[in-house]
Amino acid sequence: MAVCSAYTTQSLNSTCSISTPAKTHLGFHQKQVVFYRRSSKRGGSGSGSGSSSGPCVITCSAGDSQTVVIGLAADSGCGKSTFMRRLTSVFGGAAEPPKGGNPDSNTLISDMTTVICLDDYHSLDRTGRKEKGVTALDPRANDFDLMYEQVKAIKSGVAVDKPIYNHVTGLLDPPELIKPPKILVIEGLHPMFDERVRDLLDFSIYLDISNEVKFAWKIQRDMAERGHSLESIKASIEARKPDFDAYIDPQKKYADAVIEVLPTELIPDDNEGKVLRVRLIMKEGVKHFSPVYLFDEGSTISWIPCGRKLTCSYPGIKFHYGPDTYFGNEVSILEMDGQFDRLDELIYVESHLSNISTKFYGEVTQQMLKHADFPGSNNGTGLFQTIVGLKIRDLYEQITSSKTAAPLEATKA
């Protein structure tokens, strides 16, 4: 497939006017190869195959074949939506459901990103699952073939009609059109379950919440609902656990980054779950992704920022960084235990972290402040989600610049 190079598209922006309308108006990818001569004495047109040699032939393929695909896996009620909002905010703009479409759509669209909820690929609706006695966690309730086909299509620049799973009614609604965005995020229970889909992902994240914390979060979420009691919440978690352990949990070994949330070690016998210990487990050797580190890459560091320069309130903050192995992979783990109480704690910590891919000093703090009302904004969950968001932005920029820098090799191949 011909790939358009950066210099040619930019210089062609004024002349290559055929390609962009083709993508937006018709909504599907047209693999037009348009030949233009720089001398502009002769107009170029017509579809051709291959590229001709010569210094002044520019090939331009309609459609953006540069969609970066990110996968985000987590159990329900585990902060995926918060993560999504932080991620889209890093890129700028707010993500909203598609205008004029199904109001119960799970899709979120912003300028740069489109977030697809993988629940839309359920093959069985709520009644179907009830009849078969199958949970949504079970692979039998999901159509992985369709998921693979559509993600592959979007990645290569083709718009698709994606089904909608209506969480309110529990039915599968008529499909909606998804146009290929610059960044596609697929979030749900099984982004890394199917091997083919896994290979399409440029970066994958798994949110691993420990049982105690999950219980505390679900209590917070559900106690406001009539009908729920501690017993019902507990029963719900217990009933889903076997399927979760069998199908969802194994995905964490494939993830490039795992955000693990555990109860704190700073307060002995704490069972409120307010203070959290969060570990960011980053796989080594992932293309375009360089792990965040403290002070010195590859060495083991324990750091308590509170002291003479910074005063923290109880229980304080504790950091740890070091290399490790995780399910047989080489990883670097950055860990934070405790809470931020004040702005200067946050900025102090940020100034000592390295490789966080910020564009200016204080960007992490600014992003955290922007969403101070989101859950986790005062502890490691918010901090690491924001950092991962910045790493994804960095990954996206690296991928797009490397793709545009290598068009000749692609066309020659």
Place this chain on the structure above:
Amino acid sequence: MATLFTLNLVTPRAVASLPDSTKGSPIKVPYLNQPWKRILSPLESRRMQVRAAPDRLSEKVEQSIKEAQEACSDDPASGECVAAWDEVEELSAAASHARDRLKDNDPLENYCQDNPETDECKTYDN
């Protein structure tokens, strides 16, 4: 969802009774027999819509919990029991999302978050 079904069942009966009662007089009283069809003022209708979604979901959550408890009383390890609790989880998540969506509907707050320097949004602390 349950309430909608009952509405649909009642309507044909109400319509059927109308021609009998109004044989002689052609006076149309469409909203007497069907009070739920009265025209709501725009503000009222918006308020009712806003209340309706989480209310409906809350009822569904309650109902699903009862069903799950019944399903599990026979056999806690069966597929039905597990699927029923999964449904409870799904509905609880949907209800919580609906509640969150209700919270971020203040247009001024949303605007001021992105544009704090505009006249409407400036705060003077000292």
